[in-house]
Amino acid sequence: MLGLTSATNAEWVAAVLADPARVLVDHAHCEKKAATMAISLINRYPERRELVEAMALLAQEEMEHFASVTQKIYERGYKLKHDAGDKYVQALHTLIRTNEPDRLIDTLLVSSIVEARSCERFQLLAQHIAEEDLRQFYSSLVESEAQHRTLFVRLARTYADRRTVDARLEELNVLEGNIIESLRGEPAMHG
Numbered sequence: 001m002l003g004l005t006s007a008t009n010a011e012w013v014a015a016v017l018a019d020p021a022r023v024l025v026d027h028a029h030c031e032k033k034a035a036t037m038a039i040s041l042i043n044r045y046p047e048r049r050e051l052v053e054a055m056a057l058l059a060q061e062e063m064e065h066f067a068s069v070t071q072k073i074y075e076r077g078y079k080l081k082h083d084a085g086d087k088y089v090q091a092l093h094t095l096i097r098t099n100e101p102d103r104l105i106d107t108l109l110v111s112s113i114v115e116a117r118s119c120e121r122f123q124l125l126a127q128h129i130a131e132e133d134l135r136q137f138y139s140s141l142v143e144s145e146a147q148h149r150t151l152f153v154r155l156a157r158t159y160a161d162r163r164t165v166d167a168r169l170e171e172l173n174v175l176e177g178n179i180i181e182s183l184r185g186e187p188a189m190h191g
Contacts, residue, residue: 002116002149003169006177011185012121013128019187020129021078026188028069029083030118034148035062037111045104051155058148065141072137088190089114091179095172105160109169112152113176114190119145121189 016023038059042052073080092113096106119142126139156165183191 002120002146003173004113004116004120004177005173006180008117008120008124008180012191013124015185015187015191016125017128017130020131020134021073021076022187023125023189024069024073024076024078025081026086026191028066028073028080030086030189031062031066031069032083033086033089034114035059035066038062041107048159050158054151054155058151061144065144068137072134086188086190087186088117088179088183092172092176095175101159105156105165105168106172108152108156108159109165109172112149112156112169113172115145115149115152117176117180117190119149 035058038055041055042059045051070080092110096110097103122138122141122145126135126142129135129138153165153169156169180190185191
């Protein structure tokens with residue numbers, strides 16, 4: 001379903017279980033950046049109505065997720081800290097071609113991959129985290145991330161031939177697998 005070529009390993013699960021504050025703070029920043037990315041797409045492609053409408057709704061949803069995650073942070077006495085960046089997403093963004101319409105298609109496909117990885121990681125957190133409240137919280141996000149993944153692929157297929165999109169997605173999924181393998185064990189959403 002998710003199309004990922006590399007599964008998250010047990011090292012990552014152990015790392016996030018050992019540092020729940022860090023993964024929550026990183027998760028909050030991921031939600032904030034997802035909303036920002038949606039707004040960025042609206043700014044870059046205002047003439048693409050279907051994209052604008054979908055990204056407006058996505059930005060709202062991602063900010064709702066951000067608010068929910070920050071509430072979990074504050075309830076536990078943790079603090080939201082400065083965003084140190086996301087090596088995973090930064091590495092994926094280097095794969096985005098710069099000429100149009102390839103830039104749009106790659107941006108949508110990279111976004112779909114990030115959502116797929118987040119979905120997989122939320123499933124793992126829901127299965128392994130000890131705190132019931134957080135298990136339920138992460139479980140509640142799984143379907144949303146899967147829908148976001150599907151949305152981005154659908155939008156890419158709206159703006160380019162399906163075969164071309166699917167071939168590029170397959171290529172990017174392989175490259176993402178290499179990236180995720182190189183980042184093992186960080187107690188962060190995509191670490």
